[in-house]
Structures are given as structure tokens and as C-alpha cells.
Amino acid sequence: MVSEPNAVASSAVPLTLSEQRQARGRSEWRDGLRVIIRNRLALAALIFLVAVHVLALAAPVIAPRDPEQITISKRFQRPNSEYVLGTDENGRDVLSRLIYGAQISLLVGSLSVVISVVIGTLSGAVAGYRGGFVDSLIMRLVDGMLTIPTFFLVLITVAVFGSSVRNLILVIALTSWMVIARVVRSEVLRTTQMDFALAARSLGASASRILVRHILPATVPSIIVSTTLGVANAILTESALSYLGVGVQPPTATWGNMLSNAQNYLFRRPELAIYPGVLIFVTVLAYNFFGDGLHDAFDPRYRHRG
């Protein structure tokens, strides 16, 4: 995946190893950015994701109303100048609930993935670098966890142990680190064979230094790609749990529990069931497109195309 550092090869003055690596790193990121910008879909996805995150963070400023303010006299309002997207069965402002709902989805999505990346990277790196018994122990655990119906496990655990946001994040993280562990392990196996790792070892660098300074940086692109897909999956899981009533509890608005309320009024106000779903779908889709774009961006085969 890492190409010959062609920017470096053409320069007249020989560079030191670390300068080479830096130069390559910088041009890699710049080339990658160029691929993303050229890839319209990935760019649109990125813009959408930034917008959703800004909306979620600025919810108290942007949302027109209190998302939990119940006004029974104004229930099921059609969209009007006062309520842009109308109101739900308790007279709560749908638009404000959608904006606040983004907070939960994105919070659960990003934090659980941060934790799963840490677990996955550590276990994958140790497995790949140590090899032998440690490797097979970790990888058998990964194999085993991959055959578990994760959603089912998460559902039972959250229902039994309580569905605080903290529990949701932990349970999703603990059931989604396996793919990252596999990716990191195979990258570590590949990179350990490369000359620069060998050079570092022959210079007497310690195992942990080689791993942290030389090998792990090479795995960053793959980790980032897995991360985007991980966020998408975590958002899907959280919204499904909230939809089933075992996730984040009402009155807190989440996209998932808004859908679950809306289902009771499908025949009366079907559009209430459409908005939150569109947001989940488009957000998850955007993470997928952005992830694909990043994958291409880090892949040298795509980088220098006209």
C-alpha cells in the first residue's frame, strides 16, 4: 500500500531516513486530500458529516425550541411557520428533537469507536508483533467474537445491565474491536518485514520503540478507514437499540426512539417516521462513502490518476 517515495527520489540532496519518512508522510496526506476532493461522493459525504456534527454540537444555539417541552394542545401540528417540521404526539418540536437526537447518535458513535480502536490497535499490534502463542490466543478470541451475534449480545447486556449512554458506548466498543485488531495485525505483519523496520532493529531500537515509532504509523491509514465504518455501525446499533426501547430512554430525544414513537402513529402521521430514518440512513451512508473515499485516497494506485 505504501508506494515508493517518488517525491523523495527526485530530490538531489540525499535525505535522512526520518526526513524521507516525513516527506513521504506529508505528500501522502496531500495526495490523499486531492483524491478525496476529486471524488465527488466522498467530498459530499465529508461536507454532510461536518454539517451534522456542527448541528449536533451547536444544538442549544440552533434548535428553535426545547426538545422535551410538551405542549399537549399543539400535538400533531402540521409543518408551519412556528414548527418547521411540525410536532409529535406530545406537541414537541420535531426539528429540535432531530437536532438534539444527533448529539446522542454521534456521541455514542464516535466514543465507542475511539475505545474500540484503542482495544483493536493494541491487541492487533501485540498479536502481530509478538506472534506465537500470544498471537494465536488473541486471534482465536477475535474469531470467536466475530461469530457471536453481536447485536443480540448487546441487546441482552444493555437490557439487563441498564441502558445509560456510558453502558451503550462500552458495550458497543467491546463488541466491535475485532475487525480493527485483524487489520492492524496484518499491517504489522507486513510492515515488520520492511527494510525500515529492519534498519531500526539493527540500530538497536527496542521492540516497543520500533512498534510505536515505525510500525504503527504505517497502519494509520487502514485504521482510519475501519474507523469510519465503525462509526457507521455504532450509529446503526445505537439507533436500533433505542428503537427497540432498550437504548437511550425517553424523554431524551434520539433518532432511534423518535422512530419508535412514530411507529404508533404511522397511519396518522407517517412523515414522523420518515425524518429520523432519513438522517440515520444518510449519516451512515455518508460515513461509508467517506470511508471508501479514504480507502482510495490512501491507495497509491488511485493517487496519481489524471
Next chain:
Amino acid sequence: MTAYLIRRVAQSVVLLLLVTVVTFLLIHKAPGGPSILLSPDTPRDQQQQIAQNLGLNDPLPVQYGRWFRGLVRLDLGTSYTQERDVTAVIRTRLPPTLVLAGVSFALALLVAIPLGILAAVRRNSVFDHLAAFISLFGVAVPVFWYGLLLIILCSVWLHFLPSGGLANDVTRFDAFDRVKHLIMPAIVLSTTAMAQFTRYMRSSMVAVLEDDYVRTARAKGLRERNVLSRHALRNALIPVVTVIGIVLPRLIGGAAITEKVFSYPGMGSLAVDSAAQRDYPVVMGVTLLVGFVVIVGNLLTDVLYGWIDPRIRLGGAGETREG
């Protein structure tokens, strides 16, 4: 092959035992326990009495032993909420789920295999784009929302399919009515599996079409149809079998959601309801059954894989390493 088979079966048995222990511990670590069902007005001594009757004061291994002895006799205790044997509850809920899962699985394969082949053979054609769409849609769409959309479309607006349930009248068996109730849940549940199968079928076929023996077959002048069906497809189907191992867990998770969306009285909705009500005996029963299905499913997949691919059978259990 026999040695391999014996080893895999032994592994599966150990795993199953492990599942029973983990299930038991998980539920016993759970806060509240059955006393949560009692109203706070219940006198203390009466609470003690109930705990005594349920055997909750015994040491953990004793409780596990008792529970496991029952399990061997298929006695999983009594549901807290339904006042029926867990086995009886599961027995009424299992058949609808088997029908739903079976139909969804078949539907996924029926669409995915031909579509994956066409997409690989005619790259960048309409079929290829359709395959790409289905793979992406199945990964990104929230299952419950897709279900709701179908209900809005088919039940609320077009009025031609019932919005949920098993049948209009469960006491009478009306095949046409049952099928009508099955259409939307089956479509929804098959989405994820269809996406996975399509993706794998296409990439496997693409890889095989570049292999030397396909070129050889073409070079010696075989008709394209024969090249595809006899040489390419046979080999391309082999790795797709392993996808069953990936699809099965997702199918189970998907069943929980799909059944709730369509108020379909199967194992999935039973799992969600009993978990939400903390009906621990039922939760344990369902978890065990799921564990059993997954472990046996994986065993069968491995055996099937070894059986259809002589390289695996004869070359010993080669470790597959994915990137």
C-alpha cells in the same frame, strides 16, 4: 477428514458448555434479579420466601448445577412473566422465526447469486450497478426504518399488505393470509444477507474469471456458457459458503429488529421483550438457543466447506488469514 471432523465437533461441544456458563454468570451478575418484579409493598419475609422457593440463596455452583441438570432434560424453568415453561414459550415462538429466517435466507440467495454472477461477468453494466446498490443499501439502511417505510408504502398508502402480525386470525390456518403477512418481514430481514452474499459472489466470481484455468478453458474454444458454468461458477461458489458464517449472526440480530417492527411473534421479539422485562429464564433460554444455532451453523459451514473443496479436505485444516 475424520480427524478434522472429530476435532471440530469436540471444539463445538466445549464452546457450547462455555456458552452455558457465560449465560448463567451473565444473568446472575445482573442487578435486581427476580425480586425486581415484586412490588415494594411486599413484606420482607415474603420476599425471602420467594427467593428461597426459587433457590436464589444457594451457592452459585449449586444453582448452576441445578440449572444445567434441568437444561439436559430440556427443562429451562418457568418464565417470570408468562407463568409457562420456558421450553413451552420457545416452542410456540420458534416455528414462525424458522419460517421467516428460512424464507429470507432463500430470498437473499436467489437474488444475490445470479446478480453477483451477472455483475462480475458484465462489469459496469446495469447489473453491476444494481449489485453495488444492493450491497451498499443493505449495509447502510437501518433495518427498522426500512421496515417502517415498507409499512407506510404497502399498508398505509396502498393498503395491500397487513402492517404486522402472523395472521389475521391465528387460530385458523389460511396459507394465502400467512404469505401476505410474511412478505414484508422477509424482504426486510433478507436485506443485510443479500448485501453480503451479492458482494462476496461478485468479488469471488471476478477473481475466478482472472484465473489461469478459465483462460485455458476459453483458449481451447469452449463456449462461454460452459466456461462460466462448469469452470468459473463452480469454483467461485466455494468461498461464498464461508459467508454463511458471517451472515448467520447478522440474521439473528436482524430477526430481533424485524420481528419487533412487524409485531411478528417469533424468537426475535421474544428476545427483545424478555430482555426488556428482565424475564431471566426466558433470556437464558433464548441466548442458549442462539448460541447453539451459531455454533452448529459454523460447524456445518466448515464441514460443508471441506466437503466441497478437496484442497481443504486433503491439505489439512489450512488457516485462513484475512486482511
